[in-house]
Amino acid sequence: MTQMDTTTDTTTGAPTDTTADPTTAASGGGEGSDGLLAPVPDEDGAPFFAYAARGELRVQCCADCGEPRFPPRPCCPHCQSFDCLWKKLSGRGRIWSYVLPHPPLLPAYAAQAPYNVVLVELADAPRIRLVGNLVAARDAALNSVPPERIRIGAPVKAAFHATEGGLTVVRWLLERP
Amino acid sequence: MGATETTRTTAGAIAGAGATLKDATAIAGIGQTPFAKRLPESEKTLACRAILAALDDAGIAPSEVDAFASYTMEETDEVEVAKAIGAGDVTFFSKVGYGGGGSCATVAHLAAAIATGQASVGVAWRSRKRGSGPRPWTNTRAQLPTPAQWTRPYGLLRPADEIGLLARRYMHEYGATRDHFFNVALACRNRANQNPAAIMYDRPLTREMYMTARWISEPLCLFDNCLETDGALACVVVSAERARDCRQRPVYVHSAAQGLPAQHHGMVNYWNDDPLTGPSWTAARQLWKTADFGPQDVDVAQIYDAFTPLIPLSLEGYGFCARGEGAAFTEGGALEIGGRLPLNTGGGGLSEAYVHGFNLITEGVRQLRGTGTAQVPGAETCLVTAGEGVPTSALLLRS
Numbered sequence A: 001m002t003q004m005d006t007t008t009d010t011t012t013g014a015p016t017d018t019t020a021d022p023t024t025a026a027s028g029g030g031e032g033s034d035g036l037l038a039p040v041p042d043e044d045g046a047p048f049f050a051y052a053a054r055g056e057l058r059v060q061c062c063a064d065c066g067e068p069r070f071p072p073r074p075c076c077p078h079c080q081s082f083d084c085l086w087k088k089l090s091g092r093g094r095i096w097s098y099v100l101p102h103p104p105l106l107p108a109y110a111a112q113a114p115y116n117v118v119l120v121e122l123a124d125a126p127r128i129r130l131v132g133n134l135v136a137a138r139d140a141a142l143n144s145v146p147p148e149r150i151r152i153g154a155p156v157k158a159a160f161h162a163t164e165g166g167l168t169v170v171r172w173l174l175e176r177p
Numbered sequence B: 001m002g003a004t005e006t007t008r009t010t011a012g013a014i015a016g017a018g019a020t021l022k023d024a025t026a027i028a029g030i031g032q033t034p035f036a037k038r039l040p041e042s043e044k045t046l047a048c049r050a051i052l053a054a055l056d057d058a059g060i061a062p063s064e065v066d067a068f069a070s071y072t073m074e075e076t077d078e079v080e081v082a083k084a085i086g087a088g089d090v091t092f093f094s095k096v097g098y099g100g101g102g103s104c105a106t107v108a109h110l111a112a113a114i115a116t117g118q119a120s121v122g123v124a125w126r127s128r129k130r131g132s133g134p135r136p137w138t139n140t141r142a143q144l145p146t147p148a149q150w151t152r153p154y155g156l157l158r159p160a161d162e163i164g165l166l167a168r169r170y171m172h173e174y175g176a177t178r179d180h181f182f183n184v185a186l187a188c189r190n191r192a193n194q195n196p197a198a199i200m201y202d203r204p205l206t207r208e209m210y211m212t213a214r215w216i217s218e219p220l221c222l223f224d225n226c227l228e229t230d231g232a233l234a235c236v237v238v239s240a241e242r243a244r245d246c247r248q249r250p251v252y253v254h255s256a257a258q259g260l261p262a263q264h265h266g267m268v269n270y271w272n273d274d275p276l277t278g279p280s281w282t283a284a285r286q287l288w289k290t291a292d293f294g295p296q297d298v299d300v301a302q303i304y305d306a307f308t309p310l311i312p313l314s315l316e317g318y319g320f321c322a323r324g325e326g327a328a329f330t331e332g333g334a335l336e337i338g339g340r341l342p343l344n345t346g347g348g349g350l351s352e353a354y355v356h357g358f359n360l361i362t363e364g365v366r367q368l369r370g371t372g373t374a375q376v377p378g379a380e381t382c383l384v385t386a387g388e389g390v391p392t393s394a395l396l397l398r399s
């Protein structure tokens, strides 16, 4: 893992030790056969999903000043460098907030409502709060954790779910289920 | 330098260190269509009706119009409007982005254009069939601005979900409760119950109705969400001098500002130091910097209310109370007529009509003319704000 960090091409942030280039591997998206929306990554966001497909939570960092930034973007707002790398994080965080959506919703989401959407503050990069779902297991339903188990501040860890659309999204499991 | 000295000596100056918008322009006319869940006419027709009503209110001929401003989400463009109403040669036109965040900026852009001599009669408008038309979030193909890849797959689909995340955190950090959000919903509903043009004119709201209403996105219930309305509104902006010769009492544009904070992310403002410090804080600093009065001198406020939690967040941003005190500010009838800060006196987006906040501008004008349906006695100053939680804008109006 450390090796992958050090062999990163700092212009694109892509690992150089593999034929599957994460900057281009994440394509597709749209609607999966289950009706849930798959991510439609842009050029800057594609590496995030490519690393997620390998079971890694990585965020874009400046190759010069080291500052993480999210969402990914072409240059560093702190030092204006265009060189970046994708740093591997521990995958740990805490719930910063959450909602329980009820209909009207898109049909596939209405079928699971009320489900949860959580905002997870990353332990290694507190300014980054990823939107996701708290689930009982990585492939479980969006409503698989009872709402009364959800608490602001609860520690969570990343899990990786391959969507029916083909891309992998980051989901969250309670550290103390 | 000498050039600076020269411009400074010009009253209501155009350029240089002395340039100011302060009271240089005024809203001379307002107009609107009826509001309904469904209106039979097209958005284009409704736009023309509202604009012609505003020009008639001002007593200005359509052929004198030489400037337009609207929202980027407005679907009737200047070419269509100008040729339909019979405008003259148009020398300024502008559109502002970010949905309801653009409302006040339409007036601000016209004020700047007129104060700098680029035009003389400006029309700002918004026409929208959001009541009978599609909900934008149901479009799964044309995803709304870039953050969609980070939010929508997880079922964070609607503006109510996006703001709900901030609302839950705000409740957690500051002890805000659903009763505080109810205070906002109730004040708007009470004013709508006095306004025959309001969608909710004959529909009172009780605490029991609120507390037992269906959820939309917990912690937000039905009554925390604005209406879905068909309708159009417009206003006419001219120089202060011209306004004094118009049919109506002038309402001066005292101060105007837009706000896009550093490292802001729009409605999904989750990726910076402090997501609860929204664009209102940025707009407010600029607004008050150029004003002759402060928050304590505001007689009546029209604050963008697509969702009830935007009110406490905006009360903090615009300086009516300290950070974290916005919810408590709503207690004891503070937002009602006779309270500390009468709010959304026509009923607002929650209970009069949701037309991307343009009805807050026209209601601000009515209050300063003294013709509101829930008139604040002797109101001389009004704050009008655009959508908080997105790049925003605001106006200070005075009579």
Ligand SMILES: [Zn+2]
Binding pocket: A062, A063, A064, A065, A066, A067, A076, A077, A078, A079, A080, A081
């Ligand atoms: Zn940097």
